[in-house]
Amino acid sequence: MAEQSFQLYDTTLRDGTQQEGMVLTVEDKLAVARRLDGLGVGFIEGGWPGAVPKDTEFFRRARTELVLENAVLAAFGATRRPGVQAAVDPQVRALLEAETPVVTLVAKSHTGHVRNALRTTLAENLAMISSTVRHLVHAGRRVFVDAEHYFDGYQLNREYALAVVRAAAEAGAETVVLCDTNGGSLPDEVGAVVAETYAMTGVRLGIHCHNDTGCAVANTMAAVDAGAVHAQGTAHGYGERCGNADLFTVAANLVLKRGREVVPLEKLRELAAVGHAVAELTEVPGTVAAPYIGRAAFTHKAGLHASALRVDPGLYQHTTPELVGNMMRTLVSDMGGRSSIELKARELGYEVEAGSEEVARAATRVKELENAGYSFESADASFELLLREELGGEGPAPYPFEVESWSVGVSGTHVGEVRTEALVRLKVQGRTVTASGQGNGPVNALDTALHTALDPCFPVLAQLELVDYRVRVLSGETGSGAAARVLISYRAGDRRWGTVGVDGNTTAASWQALLDAVHYVLLDGPPGRAEEAPRLTAVTAG
Numbered sequence: 001m002a003e004q005s006f007q008l009y010d011t012t013l014r015d016g017t018q019q020e021g022m023v024l025t026v027e028d029k030l031a032v033a034r035r036l037d038g039l040g041v042g043f044i045e046g047g048w049p050g051a052v053p054k055d056t057e058f059f060r061r062a063r064t065e066l067v068l069e070n071a072v073l074a075a076f077g078a079t080r081r082p083g084v085q086a087a088v089d090p091q092v093r094a095l096l097e098a099e100t101p102v103v104t105l106v107a108k109s110h111t112g113h114v115r116n117a118l119r120t121t122l123a124e125n126l127a128m129i130s131s132t133v134r135h136l137v138h139a140g141r142r143v144f145v146d147a148e149h150y151f152d153g154y155q156l157n158r159e160y161a162l163a164v165v166r167a168a169a170e171a172g173a174e175t176v177v178l179c180d181t182n183g184g185s186l187p188d189e190v191g192a193v194v195a196e197t198y199a200m201t202g203v204r205l206g207i208h209c210h211n212d213t214g215c216a217v218a219n220t221m222a223a224v225d226a227g228a229v230h231a232q233g234t235a236h237g238y239g240e241r242c243g244n245a246d247l248f249t250v251a252a253n254l255v256l257k258r259g260r261e262v263v264p265l266e267k268l269r270e271l272a273a274v275g276h277a278v279a280e281l282t283e284v285p286g287t288v289a290a291p292y293i294g295r296a297a298f299t300h301k302a303g304l305h306a307s308a309l310r311v312d313p314g315l316y317q318h319t320t321p322e323l324v325g326n327m328m329r330t331l332v333s334d335m336g337g338r339s340s341i342e343l344k345a346r347e348l349g350y351e352v353e354a355g356s357e358e359v360a361r362a363a364t365r366v367k368e369l370e371n372a373g374y375s376f377e378s379a380d381a382s383f384e385l386l387l388r389e390e391l392g393g394e395g396p397a398p399y400p401f402e403v404e405s406w407s408v409g410v411s412g413t414h415v416g417e418v419r420t421e422a423l424v425r426l427k428v429q430g431r432t433v434t435a436s437g438q439g440n441g442p443v444n445a446l447d448t449a450l451h452t453a454l455d456p457c458f459p460v461l462a463q464l465e466l467v468d469y470r471v472r473v474l475s476g477e478t479g480s481g482a483a484a485r486v487l488i489s490y491r492a493g494d495r496r497w498g499t500v501g502v503d504g505n506t507t508a509a510s511w512q513a514l515l516d517a518v519h520y521v522l523l524d525g526p527p528g529r530a531e532e533a534p535r536l537t538a539v540t541a542g
């Protein structure tokens, strides 16, 4: 196929919203469109005006509220109904009233669908495609045709599927997009059908894949390799049933693996940020292990991986994370060794060497503690405290307060009122401070009491916000017989970190995790962490 300009086409706002659980307001859709435009995608399909009232409203508001710098807006809809003129078909009129430069028409290309779903003749379906495309082109629209069920239709009746492609192109469609609507095709089949279709029609082809065999991205890449010059997808692969091809993965693959700059390289660096922003807006998170942009995409847990990564990150990474706005991370766990500790320590800002005794001690302690039920993967603050103890070389760091005692009481009344009260007794700067706190449970009450006691002396603690609390019962899983592991997540400004506690008693495990958080902040963890300062000096400064 001769070199043709490549189109990256996003259908998050149409096919993406066909995903179970995805409900977007017009405001959400406008915001998602702005983020995708910022990424530099070529086309944004906004919805189906005339069919979905919210989408009609989206296109109405888009005229004044959506200023796109990169993308061209497309309205999606069906060909005219059988036996009706395109000009008077209300849905075709709604497509024109959306006033978008591009209209994408879904058209049947599978004879079974024409006969059984549309309940019309094969000839009338071709006429529906031709007349609708001509009508829209005549009205000044660029028209793309999504040939629905193309791959299944091609297997059933190749001549008819090809006739649909020709009819659309001859009527003026700019691109005919071959759709694996049921998502059941495999890459070799998709590649072969795209190549044959191009060889027999010479029409500019696109690809739209669903993920029902887990092959939507692979099928899209196979289609591109076979000559498709327009690829459709959705953010995070959102979409009907198992979803669509993930547009973020497709974009990164095309740019980094095929050298097709479907988005500029500098925009690709925003891929992860755009992915997270879209997930926030839709409230449907992408998967942690999503290629390129997932939190785990460049995260390393195994010790042997860490040991090679110290020498050369390319040894366990297929590309450079920064190219897609991601970063390499190391997890500390019982599956790591000294190299994992070194890499994690460096990530946290400490200059250490895997060969040092301190690092070896930290690695041993992590293995022992994890065997006793701790988990440091998401408790980076607790790990940093452990590391500092080892690097300081003098046992526990000198915290600026001591715990004398703590207690929690839960009481109830005959009318069902439940009261939880915590009492803490601390030695702060030479004085004994007693404080109480109430809460909706023991952790909340202890947290309140700690803040009441400490915030007046250490105002930085006021920024510490407990955002998540998880408890896992460990019966029989650990060497020590400990019963509960508590993980607490905190936020201060835009920083997040976690702590861990393990004990036979859930409240005592929670108290450990709460104390770690306070210690961490007071030993110059976030907030107010001095990024530039060598971390080790802070240990001795206490």
Ligand SMILES: CC(=O)SCCNC(=O)CCNC(=O)[C@H](O)C(C)(C)COP(=O)(O)OP(=O)(O)OC[C@H]1O[C@@H](n2cnc3c(N)ncnc32)[C@H](O)[C@@H]1OP(=O)(O)O
Binding pocket: 048, 050, 051, 052, 078, 079, 080, 081, 106, 107, 108, 117, 118, 119, 148, 181, 240
């Ligand atoms: C493969 C895809 O994902 S394409 C996108 C699919 N998206 C959607 O369906 C979301 C928006 N859809 C809707 O709001 C509604 O289904 C509408 C407005 C399109 C149609 O609503 P209704 O008229 O109430 O009918 P219903 O939802 O039962 O759909 C059946 C009708 O659509 C027709 N139809 C089905 N596929 C097509 C098509 N590709 N082109 C034209 N008409 C079609 C059927 O022939 C049937 O028409 P009939 O009632 O005149 O016999």
Ligand SMILES: CC(=O)C(=O)O
Binding pocket: 015, 106, 146, 147, 148, 149, 179, 180, 181, 182, 208, 210
């Ligand atoms: C058009 C479309 O969404 C499909 O065929 O899957």
